[in-house]
Amino acid sequence: MWELLRTNARFRRIFLGETVSGFGDSAMFLSLAIWAKDLTGSNAQAGLVFLIITAPGLAAPLLGDLVDRVRRKPLLLWIYGFMAVLLLSLLAVRSADQIWIIYAVTFAYGLMFAVPARSALLKDLIPSSDAVHARSLLITVGEGVRIVSPMVGAGVYAAFGGAALTFIGSGTFVVAALVLASIKVVESEPERGGEPFRTSVLAGFRFVRRVPLLYRLILALVSFMAVIGLIETAAFAAIEEGLGQEPAFMGIVASVQGGGSVAGGVLAGLLAKRAKETRVSSVGYALVAVGLLLCVTSQVPLFLAGAVFIGMGLPFLMLALQTACHLYAPSRLQGRVGAAASTVSDVAQTASIAAGTALIGVLDYRIMYLLMAVAALASAAMVFAPRLPTPEIAASVADEPDSSGTAVAVPPEGEAT
Known part of the structure; x- marks a missing residue:
């Protein structure tokens, strides 16, 4: 893995x-909410x-x-x-009257993350043989910076104010650019098809449905x-009622979980080089299930161990799906396939957060954790049990001329899989 670097x-x-x-992105998120709270004094405005x-x-497709x-x-x-x-523009924020500027910047951040350009570009940058290791390293570093960057951002804001935070955030975009x-970059040719707009937008969903492995993973x-969205509310109840800790203890839990995610990113990369994406995904769900069951306890060490297992399992899920999309979807479907996966999973998560x-x-938090553990085990069984054919790798312009990768063979539309 490190050889690639x-x-x-x-x-x-x-x-x-x-x-x-x-680092810049995750440093800004929490700080923007804190800034909104300071300006208005309202938890709702911060939320x-x-x-x-x-x-x-919602506009991902x-x-x-x-x-x-x-x-x-x-x-x-x-x-x-941009x-x-x-x-x-955040430099102009002085009072609650300018809160709309913070919201405008926040919306722009959300829009940037909804555009799947970074992930899609990797198809043209990374040879198929290096896709697992590249994705694993990027997931690992992404989880790693999320451990420290929110604290750094909040610390900079508290010590020097919003102006310093603004320059740091802007500077990270300049460096990235x-x-x-x-x-x-030698990019694949953009799609120029003349198909109807609705047909084009939904092409990612149709592709996923026609590739059994991708369909099962998603x-x-x-x-x-x-179901896992229940954890957003159950965790606070567990910390207060089960562990007898203050809500601020959530920060410790998040840091411990982040450490588990860093380790999970490395371990997932090692396993993914030797096993199919479905096996990698099933291991991730199993790790998360173990973590959720440990969180039912009222013992702080066991609860924190559960957070480690949950954090460790999530990169397995991310890597399995990202690698499958990278390898099996053609370059000029990368954006729509990624958008299809994120749209349906985000809608499901949002619904479960609302349900929580x-x-x-009316439900004890321990029952909610048990329900989530059962859902994780059911998902593990869903991807582990069936013997799904491995799709052919969709050739990338980043592959060597003698690459064995060829276009993905999928059934024509309307044909049963």
Whole structure:
């Protein structure tokens, strides 16, 4: 895995750019909510930051279609440049009257994350033989920066104010843009088909349905997400009622879980090189199930161990799905296939978060954890049990000329799988 960083100069730059931009992104999220709270004194106004940042995800299928029809590197450079300039508008925030500027910046962040250009561009940058290790390293560093960057962002805001935070956030986009601009990319040709708009936008969903392995991975993920959202409310009840801790203890739990995710990213990469994506995914669900069961206890050490297992299992799920999308979807379907996966899983998770909010008053938090553990085990069985054919690898322009990768063979539309 680390050999890829040592020998592939292009990937080293990708890794650097993703590390810097990921640090800046996650440092800003919490700080924007804190800033909104300071300006208005309202928890609702602060919480609105988290709602606004998720809203653009509803447009993911449209944005995925855009990503497949344009050059992705220029698109990303425009996005980074726009965000670097837009963040400077936060310098004008002085009172609650300017809260709308914070919300506008937050929405722009959400829109940027909903555009699957970064993930899609990797198909043209990373040879298929390196896809597992590249994705694993990027997941690992992404989880790693999330452990420290929110604390750094909040610390900078508390010590120096919003202006310092603004310059840091803007600077990370400038660095990410410079790093990306320095990478030579031979992109696949954008799709120029004349199919109807609705047909084009939904192409990612149709492709997933016609590839059994992808369909099963996403179906299992959606089933899991439809329940795991309960943890957003159950965790606070567990900390207060079960462990007898203050809500601030959640910060310790999040840090411990983040450490587990870093370890999980490395371990998932090692396993994924030797096993099918379905096996990697099933191991991840099993680890999460173990973690959820440990969280039923009222013992702090066991609860924290459960958080480690949950954090460790999640990268297995992410890596299995990301690798499958990278390898088996053609380059100019990467945006729409990724958007299809994120759309259905996000909708399911949002519904389960809402359900958790409604059920916490009538269900014991331990029952909610048990329900989530059962859902994780069911998803593990869903992807482990069936013997699914491995699709052929969709050739990438990043592959060597003698690459054995060929176009993915999928049944014609309307044919049974």
